[in-house]
Amino acid sequence: MSDTTVEKHAFQAEIQQLLDLVVHSLYTDKDIFLRELISNASDSMEKVRHLEGTEKDIKDSGDELKISLEIDKDAKTITLTDRGIGMNREELVANLGTIAHSGTKAFLEQLKETGGSPAGLIGQFGVGFYSAFMVADKVEVFSRSWKQDAQSLRWESDGKTGYEIEEVDELPRGVKIILYLNEASEEFADDMRVKGLIERYSNFVGFPIMMDDKRLNEVEALWLKSKSEVSEEDYKEFYKFACKGFDEPAYRLHFSADAPISINALIFAPGENPEKMGFGKVDAGVALYCKKVLIDAEPKGLLPDWLRFVKGVVDSADLPLNISRETMQDSALVRKLNGVISKRIIKMFEKEANADPAKYREFYKKFERFFKEGIATDFANKDALAKLLRFESSMTDAGELCSLTDYVGRMKEGQEKIYFLVGRSRDDIESGPYIEAFKARGLEVIYFTDSVDEYVVDSLGEFDGKKLSSIRHAGVDLEDVDSGADSLSEDEITKLCEYLQNELGDGVTKVSSGKRLVDSPVIALVPEDGMSPQVRQMMKAMDENFKDEVKVELEINPRHPLVKKLSEITEGQPEVAKLVAAQLLDNALISAGLLDDARETIKRMNSLMEKAMG
Structure with a gap:
């Protein structure tokens, strides 16, 4: 070491205060200290790459650009060396003392006045280096600038009292940082612990990270490559490593965009649904990076919650990050990312569904709940998501699925509504009285058989300008169809409807003759604002005291024939007619799934059978 004077600098009072904030408040996770130092080293070597294209006289020009790590378990130290641009004396003071510039006092005053979080205010202070003091009692920095006549220097600080700078013997270009770990952080003096940090936070840094002559970051940042440069095998390996995928991905989306924000993304739709396999609600699977450095493995708000099943990486160089890279300051920017990426993913599913309908149908059966959740919760994307729905209908074979677009393409001329019915199963729907009038008229009816479908339909409301209309509801207007059977006269119909209204009393709001029925005698219709059987069942399951009249x-x-016969006996056999009228209503309620108590129904059936047998 040269015989030179040690130049000592004391921290001013506000600098000590700010440093205390950096170490104890801005960083909520000690693990990120290494990420910060590696990110700085990577930025420094990127500058060397740029200089090599513009400058001729560069110290150690042509040397391999890499980051080296050494762990000394006995001395409890971590040493990180880069071959970057290095720093001279002025740059050491400026770069490692960035928090000491004139804005510091103003920052502290603003913090005091607003009572705000330092994490939300300190984005303009580039002090990631100081995260080292979360784990170290002392930090030494050895630095040699890229200029040929530059000095070799040592900077040292305990992060509390100040720092000192002195000249040392000749060093290679770059920076070497030695962290003397504090007692609470000795766990980091372990090869496996450090390798884990590299894999989690810095695996995709563009320069080799070496330890014990072995490269730690071997997986490439495929999202920054052109699709033509990446093989199918590369994608699969990336999915297994970076996304922790245990299956084969069903689909992938690899794209870059410059407007309205810079984005590079590689996103996979998995082949299996863990939630359907009983693993509970999964966490968000798309990690957020900035220039290949992990910002957040599970960022909130990056994608809508219904897209939590997709996995992958989103990298944006436009992110304005706070000092710790742990919080994004501009929530509007996050919303932009959310909007752009979610629309791209939906478009990808639509394209894949059209290209290979059979493959998409199998995928949809596993993941349909996510799409339906999106329609109910993601207003901005619900219309686009509606195109991804699949279902059976009265014009598909059992097990065959179609889309709302298919349905609209098959609508009859003049048909203004999309007809549907919610039921437990296809068989349950087709065995009831509601469907027969529509089949007789060649009108297609969608079969919704999932317990959440009613909420999906309520949230959607319409598709392609056509209102979705339940055939269980009153008010559906159908054209006449000739059934070939004799009908009661208008006077007989009016008289019978009045009779039934009087006999059934409060059990019905209205009795009328309609065009819906072909083979069934009566049908119970729910008001448009009334609860469906499925909703009533769910409400009763949630609240045993739930009552719905x-x-x-x-x-x-x-x-x-039964209705015509009832019309005949209302006066001649009033007792039987009364029993038949009540039984017809109960039968209709049973078909509608609306009869809660069948005890009276059974007693009445017994009475009717007694009378039938004399």
């Missing part, structure tokens, strides 16, 4: 419209089929 069932109010339905009763529609009769004036061509049905």
Whole structure:
């Protein structure tokens, strides 16, 4: 070491205060100290690359650009060396003392006045280096600038009292940082612990990170490459390593965008759904990077919650980060990312569904709940998501799925509504009375058989300008169809409807003759604002004291033999007619899934059978 004077600098009072904030407040996780130092080293070597294109006389020109790590378990030290641009004396003071510039006092005053979080205010202070003092009692920095006539220097500080600078014997270009770990951080003097930090935070840094002559960051940042440069095998390996995928990805999205924000993304849709396999709600699987450095493995708000099943990486060089890289200051920017990426993912699914419908149907069966959740919760994307829905209908074979776009393409001329029915199963729907009038008229009806479908339909409301209309509801207007059967006269229909209204009393809101029925005698219709059977069942399951007084419209089929016979006996056999009228209502409620208590129904059936047998 040269015989030179040690130049000592004391921290001013506000600098000590700010340094205390950096070490104890800005960083909530000690693990990120190494990420910060590696990121700085990487930036320094990027500057060397740029200089090599513009400058001729560079110290150690042509040397390999790499980051080296050494762990000394006995001395409890971590040494990090880079071959970057290095620093001269003035730059050491400026770069490692950035927090000491004139804005510091103003910053502290602003913090005092607003009572705000330092993490939200300190973005303009580039002090990632000082995260080293979260784990170190003392830090030494050996530095040699890229200029040929530059000095070799040593900077040292305990992060409390100040720092000192002295000239030392000749060093290679770059920076060497030695961390003398404090007692609470000795766990980091361990090869495996450090390797874990590299893998988590710095695995995709563009320069080799070496330890014990072995490269630690072997996986490339594929999201920054052109798609033509990446093989299928590369994608699969990346999915398994970076996304911790245990299956084969079903789809992937690899894209770059410059507007409205700089984005490089590589996102995978997995082949299996862990939530459906019983693992509970999964965490967000798309990590956020800035220039290949991990910012957040599970960023909140980067994507809507319904997209939590996708995995991958989003990298944006436009992110304005605070000092710790742990918080994004501009939430509007996060919303932009959310909007751009979620729309791209939806477009990708739509494209894949059109290209290979059979493959998409199998994928959809595993992940449909996520798309339906999106329609109910993501207003901005619900119309686009509606195109991804798949379902059975009265015009598909059992097990065959179609889309709302398919349905609209098959609508009859003049049809203004998309008809649907929610039920437990296809068989349950097709065995009931609601579907027969639509089949007779060649009108397609969508079968929704998932317990959440009612909420999906309520949230969606319409598709392609066509209102979604439940055929269980009153008010559906159908054209006449000739059934070939004789019907009651207008006077007989009016008289029978009045009779049923009087006999059934508060059990019905209205009795009328309609065009819906072909083979069934009566049907119970729910008001448009009334609860469906599925919602009622769920409410009862959630609250044992739940009470919902069932109010339905009763529609009769004036061509049905039972209805015509009832019309005949209302005066001649009033006792039987009364029993039949009540039984018809209960039968309609049973078909509608609205009869809660069948005890009276059974007693009445017994009475009817006694009378039938004399």
